[in-house]
Amino acid sequence: xxxxxxxxxxxxxxxxxxxxxxxxxxxxxxxxxxxxxxxxxxxxxxxxxxxxxxxxxxxxxxxxxxxxxxxxxxxxxxxxxxxxxxxxxxxxxxxxxxxxxxxxxxxxxxxxxxxxxxxxx
Numbered sequence: 001x002x003x004x005x006x007x008x009x010x011x012x013x014x015x016x017x018x019x020x021x022x023x024x025x026x027x028x029x030x031x032x033x034x035x036x037x038x039x040x041x042x043x044x045x046x047x048x049x050x051x052x053x054x055x056x057x058x059x060x061x062x063x064x065x066x067x068x069x070x071x072x073x074x075x076x077x078x079x080x081x082x083x084x085x086x087x088x089x090x091x092x093x094x095x096x097x098x099x100x101x102x103x104x105x106x107x108x109x110x111x112x113x114x115x116x117x118x119x120x121x
Contacts, residue, residue, distance in 0.1 A: 004029055008059050008079065020097045021059040022087055029057065030083070042083040043103065045096040052085035058100055065101060080104070 004026045011021050030040040042054055062078040082100075087093050 008081075012059075012061055012064075012077075012079075019061055019064045020100065022084075022093050022096075023057055023059070024086075025055055025057050025083065029081075040083050041080070043100055045084065045087075045099055047092060047095055047099075048085040048087070054083035054085060056084050056086045058082045058084045058096070060100065060104060062104075065104065 008021060008023075012018065015021070033040050043058060044050055044052070058081070060080045060082070062080055084096070084100075087096055
């Protein structure tokens with residue numbers, strides 16, 4: 001697991017404008033989460049079959065999604081890893097990236113709206 005996180009960190013360092021990385025799932029990558037009885041987060045893109053096996057991972061850098069562009073290498077970051085179906089085509093990856101980022105941004109905005117409603121009450 002540590003090597004997967006390190007590999008992702010290096011990949012994002014080498015691709016400073018990227019927000020999403022697509023890659024195959026590492027062996028036992030989600031085992032710690034599964035061991036707690038939780039289900040790993042997953043994303044089923046609309047261009048994939050709903051029952052397609054989740055063999056890949058989309059790693060999303062949430063700091064970059066939020067617009068942080070001047071992050072130093074030693075600065076903390078937040079990345080989300082989601083299981084997804086295999087997507088080998090760069091064109092399809094781009095389509096899925098847009099759909100994925102819209103979904104994540106929507107979830108974040110919904111969470112903010114919920115928090116603000118709770119605070120206002």
